[in-house]
Structure formats: C-alpha cells, structure tokens
Amino acid sequence: MRSQNYLIIGAGFSGAVIAEQLSKNIDCSITVLDERNHIGGNCHTERDGATGIMVHTYGPHIFNTDNKEVWDYINRFGNFKNYTHRVKAIYQDKVYTLPINLHTINQFFGKNFTPAEAEAFIASRVVKIAEPANFEEQAMTMIGADLYKAFMYGYTKKQWGCEPKELPASIIKRLPLRFNYNDSYYHGQFFGIPEEGYSAIIEKMLTHDNIEIRLNTRFNSAFDTGAYDHIFYTGPIDAYFDYCYGRLGYRTVTFDRNEAEGDFQGASQINYCDEDVSHTRVVEYKHFTPWEEHDQTVYFKEYSKETGDDDVPYYPKRLTADMDKLSLYQAQVAQLDKVTFLGRLATYRYMDMHHVIAEALQLAAKFIEKHK
Template sequence: MTNLSQVSDSEQRVLIVGAGFSGAVLARQLAELANIKSLVIDSREHIAGNCHTERDAETGIMIHRYGPHIFHTNRADVWDYVNRFGDFRPFVNRVKATIDQGVFSLPVNLHTINQFFGTNLSPAEAREFIEQKADTSITEPANFEEQALKFIGRELYEAFFQGYTKKQWGCDPRELPAAILSRLPVRFSYDDNYYNSSFQGIPAEGYTEVVAKILSHPNIEVRLNTRYEHDMAKSFDHVFYTGPLDGYFDHRLGRLSYRTVFWEEKRATGDFQGVAVMNYPNPEVPYTRIHEHKHFTPWEKHEATQAFVEYSKETGPDDIPYYPKRLPADKELLAAYIELAKAEHKVSFLGRLATYRYLDMHQVIGEAMDFVERWLSAKENGEALPECWQGL
C-alpha cells in the first residue's frame, strides 16, 4: 500500500502520472488557468520522459538519451508556448541515406531523383518521370508496399523504403497498413528539410531544461522514482494518466505491441559522419541509422564526438515502448482497453502511451493545452468530462 498522505493535504488536488511533455503541460495549464495544484509523479529518475537530454560528463555534448528529438510544428500557439520556457535555436534536419550506390539526400527529393537515376530533370520533368515509374495498376493499395509502388515505383521503393521499413518494423512491408505512407513520399524540388513545418528548432540547453521550467510553478510538486499505484488515486480529485494504457490495467487483456530501439555508442574525436542523422536502408546492414549528437547543436564547438548506432527490435516486458505497431490485433485490443478506460471514474488518459499513438512533441503539447481547456470548461458547465481518444 502506498502512503501518499504526506502529499495529500488540501493543497494537493490532482495527480498527474508522467513527467514528460504531456504531464508537464497538463500541470502547468491547470495551475495557470485554474489555480489547480498538482502532484506530478514519474517512475524514472528524471523528468522530460523520452525527450530527456543531458550533457555527457566527459564530452559536454548534449545527448538525447532516448533518441534524437527535433522540435517542429505548424501551430503558432504551441511554438510560442515552448519558447516561453526555452531558447529554441534554428535547426533544420537534413537527413542523408547511405545505400550501395552512394550517399543520397532524404526525404527523396529532386536531388535524390537526379542523382539516383543519373538524370538532370526539372521539377515538372521529374514529376512526369516518377509518374511513369509508379505502378498505375494499383488503385486501392492494400498495404505499405503497394502504397509505395503506387506513388514512386519499384526502384526508389527498394532503394530507400523496403529494407528500412523491414528493419524498423520487423516485418514485411506487405504486412503493414498502407496508411503508414499516407502522403506522396517524394518532393519535386531541392528542399531537403526533413519536416514541412513552419516552426522548427532545438532548445539551446536541451529539452529537460524546458520541461523543468514548465514544471517550475508554486502549484506543482514533482516526485521522481515513483510508480503509479491505483490506491494513490483516492487522495486526489482527479488523475491524469500519461503512462501506457495496457500498463494501467496491469496488461489484463494482453499487451499492445510496440517496437523498441537500442543503441551502440561510438566515441571518437573530430567528426564521425558529418551530419546529425545518416539512414541505412540496405537490408544487409543490421542497424537503421546513426545519429551524431553534436550536430544537433551546431552553435556549440566540441573536439570529441558521440555517435549512436540505432537498432530496432520487438518490445519485451522490460523494454521501453517506443513505436506503437497498431496492427489489426492491436487495434482490437486497444478498443477493449478503451472500453475499460471509459469506465474509470475521475481518470483522464492522455499522451502518446495512454492513447497508443505515435505522437510528436508538438502534438502532445497541443493536445494537453487543448484538453485542459475542454476539461475546465466541462467542469465549469457541469458537462461530461472530455476524453482523448480521437484518431484511434
């Protein structure tokens, strides 16, 4: 039995499980908009969830501990919000890919096309050229592979998508839903900015400092190394849960499937690969990509360097869940867990894990901001409290 009596005095009103961006923004918005007090707990020994960054003690390089994170959004309110709490410096992610034929620019753009096919095509010519490559016999793509072939044809698909997808998801692309590749994955210009967003950057002192500032409010208490247990709920008016949905129910219906990633670290002096992210789509290469973290802070100078070779695998019970697989069986299980969640009294489920979606930082921040407004308005008007199950 967990005793939270020392924190359950009248000052503490809501419990927020998870000190990632979702939990931090919830706590701050509740504090600022309604003067609500919260206790934020996290089972880890640090705040910021998977966005946690820290300087390496030896090299001084800012390391993204759970994989590289680049902030990007089209929402001006979300951009203004994060800039209240951090000094976001301009950063454009220009990803490269090493394949047998050489090093190419990603996402596939006019440079990639002209280099790959040995052509000198204009944007209009390239569009026509790729349209001819595309498999027009596919009208209703049934899976990821068919979707890619319909858009870009076999050569580009095999060179840049097939092997990478197999490694990342651990299955044949024909087993994955077409929706994973929902838009045309090619640009007919030399724009090699990985993201299409209006606002983009990386905080000068890392994401953990940003989250620490969001959490720094007299109404917010943070308790680390504290795992949620159900008997904690009774000390609070409401629980906002941002951990894994199946974990909340002790996996009683089974486990939602995720892919996880792990890294092999390489330390060197100088420059390891000359770019922040290098992808390796070739199926014979066992890893998916290498990220070199000092390139995420081009405004800093470091003699040493740290590169992380990234591998992908199935998520075991002790691994960190990263990418929700959302296969048909997962969606059935998810629907069953949502029914259980809807029956929970005074608990809201938010964030990437509790709603079992891949969500970027700007999305969880935006959702938390919007959710607090809807939740406060529903409370004030005596309406049913909102849920966060959209787009499932």
C-alpha cells in the same frame, strides 16, 4: 470551490503541459509521477559526460510545427535556435539525400531531370492502387518499386520487425516527396532545437509551488488514488489495466554509444537502408547544435527490436491484432469517470511533439473551464 488534488502519471510533454496549465489556472495541488529517474520522457536531453555535447537520450527530437499557438507556447519556456534537419541515406555503399527529392531521383537513376520531368518519370513508374491498404502499397503508389526497395523496404523491415505490407499505410503518408532540391527533412513553418535541451523546458513547466515531482515511482493498479480528484494518465494504456487483454505491440530502440575526435560522419543523421546492415541509423549529436563548438564527438548506432517487459516503448505498431486489443482497452477507459488518458502511449498513436502539446493544451482548457 475547494482546492483540487490532481495526480499526473508521466513527466513528459503531455504531463508537463497539463501540470503547468492547471497549476496556473485552478486552485489545486498536483503530484507528478514518473517511473524513470528524470523528467522529460522520451524527449529527455542531457550533456554527455565525456564530451559536453547535448544528447537526446532516447533518440533525436527536432521541433517542427505549423501551429503558431503551440510554437508560441513552447517558446515561453526556452530559447529555440534555428536548425534545419538534413538526413542522408546509405544504400549499396552509396550516399543519398532524404527525404526523396530531385537530387535523390537524379542521382539514383543517373538522370538530369527538371522538376517537371522528374514528376512525370515517377508518375510513370508508380503502381496505381485506388485505396492503398498497407505501407507497401502506399509507398508503391507514391514512389514506385525501385525507390521503395532502395530507401523504404529494408529500413522499414528493420525498424518495425515485420514485412512493410503488414503495417498501416498511414505511417508513410507523413514522409514528403519533392520534385525540387529542398533537402530539409521537415516542412513546418516553425522549427528548431532548444538551446538548453528539452528537459530544461519541461523543468520550467513543472516549476510551481503547487507541483510535487516524484521520480523513480511506478504507477500500477495497487497505487492508492483515493486522495485525488482527478488522474491524468500518459503511460501505456495496456499497462494501466495490468495487460488484462495482452500487451500492445511496440518497437523499442537500443543505442550503441561511441566517441571519436573531430567529426565522425559529417551529418546529424544517416540512415542505413540495406536490410543486411543490422543498425537502422547513426546519429551524431554535435551536428544538432551547430552554434556550439566541440573538439570531440559522440555518435550512436541505433537498433530496433520488439519491446520487452523492461524496455521503453517507442513506436506503436498498430497491427490488426493490436487494434483489436486496443478497442477492448478503450472500452475500459470509457467506464472511468475520473481518469483522462492523453499522449502517445495512453492513446496508442504515433504523435510528434507538437501534436502532444496541442492535445494537452486543448484538454487542459476544457478541464479548466469545467472546474474553475
């Protein structure tokens, strides 16, 4: 079989995994395009120029998974250090622990519940809905009106730019509710943060003689694809088709960078749940690398807004109108023989890093088996 020529659009985890797997297993040449001036996509990390602290350029990313195959795979490219993500929340000038756990419940209601008492108490306050139809209904069936109003309503409205009842129930299902004092934000079996950042990991994935990386290169319908045997596309699905059915809804994030001496807030992440506070959270990155020592600190206030033409898309909204448009785009995808759509943007789904990597590994394995 002759050498294959592949084009990969996007140098995030989806594109990097595909490139790494194909370059090792198929006689091929691979071109990786990215419209940004760096690899890594939204997982890009770099040292802050003023403080030397490792910063996650597009917001914090903590790797956590129960998938041992994915964990073993990602650890081939970097050393992951132990890190337990603990989040605080401010509501009406009081600090609470997230996710909602026994400490949160006791503090919020002024109680001294045992786990069983707390579970019974919350059960008595939830709303009974057989099939929750949206975010708000799902939250009310899980935690009741008081906790929902305090920790979910204002934050969610700021984050998504709409009433929570307009959002799908699936968004909140991934958030844990605990009746013990476990305050770890994630519950995966394997978790951590790469010692040298995510971009260093992706750089190693893309280091192969058969891989060419072209940054600052935007893919669009005018791009000449005739020389490629197959295309792997990880960008926004609507952009691929020049938004012919209209733009899908995304939220994006803007960042207000600040420096200070010492320790600004004592935690890596504090959510601001009051609706009248304009930012959603404050992230202080020195706390993500407790194995390092820094006299200074850098922290970012995050603001959520609708995605404009020149903004980086973050979170797919998946409202009813979005899903109607998505079905039209997916029908167009089904007509393409030599293009594979994968990843969060290309499939318009909310995916964590481990989901993205698992999907790319599975797709690569099928492609390799077919084209070896």
